[in-house]
Amino acid sequence: MQNRIHQRLQQPEKIVSIYFTAGYPKRDDTLEVIQELVNNGVDMIEVGLPYSDPLADGPTIQQSSTQALKNGMSSQLLFEQLKDLRQITSVPVIVMGYFNAMLQYGVKAFCESCEKCGIDGIIMPDLPIDIYQAEYQSIFEQHQLSFISLITPQTSDERIKQLDEASNSFIYMVSSASTTGSQAGFGQTELDYFKRIHDMRLKNKLIVGFGIKDQTSFDQAAQYTSGCIIGSAYIKHITEHGLRQTKPFIKSLKEQ
Amino acid sequence: MKTPLYKEPNSLGFYGNFGGAFIPEMLYPNVQELNEAYTTILASNDFKKDFNKLLRDYVGRPTPLYFAERLSERYQTKIYLKREDLCHTGAHKINNTVGQILMAKRLGKKRIIAETGAGQHGVATATVCALMGIECVVYMGAVDIKRQAPNVSRMKMLGATVKPATSGSQTLKDATNEAIRDWINNPTDTHYIIGSVVGPHPYPDLVAKLQAVISEEVEQQLFEKEGTKVPDHVIACVGGGSNAAGIYYQFLNNPEVNIIAVEAEGKGILTGESAATTRLGRSGIIHGSKTLLMQNKDGQITEPYSISAGLDYPGIGPMHANLFESKRAEFISVTDEDAMKAGLELSQTEGIIPAIETAHAFAIFKERQFNHDEILVFNCSGRGDKDLQTYTDYFKLID
Numbered sequence A: 001m002q003n004r005i006h007q008r009l010q011q012p013e014k015i016v017s018i019y020f021t022a023g024y025p026k027r028d029d030t031l032e033v034i035q036e037l038v039n040n041g042v043d044m045i046e047v048g049l050p051y052s053d054p055l056a057d058g059p060t061i062q063q064s065s066t067q068a069l070k071n072g073m074s075s076q077l078l079f080e081q082l083k084d085l086r087q088i089t090s091v092p093v094i095v096m097g098y099f100n101a102m103l104q105y106g107v108k109a110f111c112e113s114c115e116k117c118g119i120d121g122i123i124m125p126d127l128p129i130d131i132y133q134a135e136y137q138s139i140f141e142q143h144q145l146s147f148i149s150l151i152t153p154q155t156s157d158e159r160i161k162q163l164d165e166a167s168n169s170f171i172y173m174v175s176s177a178s179t180t181g182s183q184a185g186f187g188q189t190e191l192d193y194f195k196r197i198h199d200m201r202l203k204n205k206l207i208v209g210f211g212i213k214d215q216t217s218f219d220q221a222a223q224y225t226s227g228c229i230i231g232s233a234y235i236k237h238i239t240e241h242g243l244r245q246t247k248p249f250i251k252s253l254k255e256q
Numbered sequence B: 001m002k003t004p005l006y007k008e009p010n011s012l013g014f015y016g017n018f019g020g021a022f023i024p025e026m027l028y029p030n031v032q033e034l035n036e037a038y039t040t041i042l043a044s045n046d047f048k049k050d051f052n053k054l055l056r057d058y059v060g061r062p063t064p065l066y067f068a069e070r071l072s073e074r075y076q077t078k079i080y081l082k083r084e085d086l087c088h089t090g091a092h093k094i095n096n097t098v099g100q101i102l103m104a105k106r107l108g109k110k111r112i113i114a115e116t117g118a119g120q121h122g123v124a125t126a127t128v129c130a131l132m133g134i135e136c137v138v139y140m141g142a143v144d145i146k147r148q149a150p151n152v153s154r155m156k157m158l159g160a161t162v163k164p165a166t167s168g169s170q171t172l173k174d175a176t177n178e179a180i181r182d183w184i185n186n187p188t189d190t191h192y193i194i195g196s197v198v199g200p201h202p203y204p205d206l207v208a209k210l211q212a213v214i215s216e217e218v219e220q221q222l223f224e225k226e227g228t229k230v231p232d233h234v235i236a237c238v239g240g241g242s243n244a245a246g247i248y249y250q251f252l253n254n255p256e257v258n259i260i261a262v263e264a265e266g267k268g269i270l271t272g273e274s275a276a277t278t279r280l281g282r283s284g285i286i287h288g289s290k291t292l293l294m295q296n297k298d299g300q301i302t303e304p305y306s307i308s309a310g311l312d313y314p315g316i317g318p319m320h321a322n323l324f325e326s327k328r329a330e331f332i333s334v335t336d337e338d339a340m341k342a343g344l345e346l347s348q349t350e351g352i353i354p355a356i357e358t359a360h361a362f363a364i365f366k367e368r369q370f371n372h373d374e375i376l377v378f379n380c381s382g383r384g385d386k387d388l389q390t391y392t393d394y395f396k397l398i399d
Ligand SMILES: Cc1ncc(COP(=O)(O)O)c(C=O)c1O
Pocket: B091, B092, B117, B118, B119, B120, B121, B195, B196, B197, B237, B238, B239, B240, B241, B242, B243, B244, B309, B310, B311, B355, B357, B358, B381, B382, B383
């Protein structure tokens, strides 16, 4: 399998990846946010499918999800909004959501719809690896979709190796034991953790997420990895300034 | 034919099609730690000794099995009440919290978190934390903080911190979300004492085993009173399903015993204000478990409604989903109105004011008839002190 994620990971430049919630701030902003992100040179995009009970998310993403659902977002609507995705960009796009939404849509149908839109990967934090491997891996692969696993500072080496084996693009390193957005900058503990995983020389590349909010935190994390995912900080930014103000936000991360 | 897994899940935590551990990787180490330890701890003599001692001397077990003479006469059948309302703190919930606090100590945990709906589980958790001198944080929906105010005061009196959950419907589901998020943020020093047979494996099995003492006692007590260990029907209300699991447990694999589960219908099945999961739900994932739950076609969880905070939950534990799907148990739903009337009736025929959760179980006489020689055992899961304001307002008892 060779999709846009793999192609981008082969390039040496660090990846700036942005997470946002589909259907937020307005229902039909999804594609427009993507356009803004691409125009400003973002390397990878995670589209969050809003869920009523997002267990792994802190207040910022919870609120954007609640608003998006009020706006009328649904899985079906997301795939309609993304049907022309590949006419505007070739950056890798990943759908991030909770497994129940996928299960109710039908796992096979969900993967088919993703492929039709040109989605490259799926992050489902609450789909455990053993169930993925036993029941869904072949469906994902049939539709050229990377399954992306998360690890945390508490994940054992043995488990990391197992997740590495089952993954085929990058591993999502959660920066510390936390829900999204609940971080106050990185200290020595986080840096040691980034280095420790880097030194394990896994077959997959590493991308760090959770708690990255500015250039300092970005640089700290990117030092040992292929790049970073920024979510809550971006959502806060467009909540306050509007999605048209994406440029200064990305610029502040990218000026090296 | 495979024997159905009524009592215990398989090694992956599944009861038939339901259960498992659908959790974010952030929770994996915590859940795994518990999963590796719980069967060994539960089976150890040292745990059993401490657990049984506290159940006897602190909780006040065994609780009586009481023959309800006037109620039996009214409904022309033999009605027994398992008096969990007489447990210390006023409900069955403490059986579970005593067991889990002993487990948390053996796992070296320094901090306890819990969710609560009616506040009974919150009080039971705050109580055992006070007993053991361990820090306690209880999440409770903002709506429930208002309707179960006496229990909020009790938790505070016991030294616990009560944190309001302000997302969603601000009830039990949302309190559970917040507790899980807390656990993600505090993965090493904290144990999550979940309050029902819900959540990721091994919680449903762990909580069911800690509540099983209820039906173990029933067997013995019924034998003393009726010369048989086997009732015709065991009946309980189901929120998540812990008091039900407790009273069913010993009887699950005995087909002679009919199992009846009573769910909260709220204002009526078709009103959009209900918590009758088996009637309105379908298979999906909630709080890390694959089970029956109320959801829209997109898999977004529906906000439930019941007058009773402890039954105001959009799912049921995976054990019960399996009992429903396999038709091992009979599921009945009763409205707010019928539950409230049944609560008043039990108060005035037997002198026992039940929790509104518990009152739901006693409302089945409106839906179902029994023969005069049949033995019914109800789980009288909790007392109604916490609900006096709701009862008073509902029946306009004070003018
Ligand atoms: C007295 C009583 N009964 C029943 C319940 C419902 O919970 P479960 O279904 O887990 O027994 C509660 C929950 O708060 C309760 O307080």
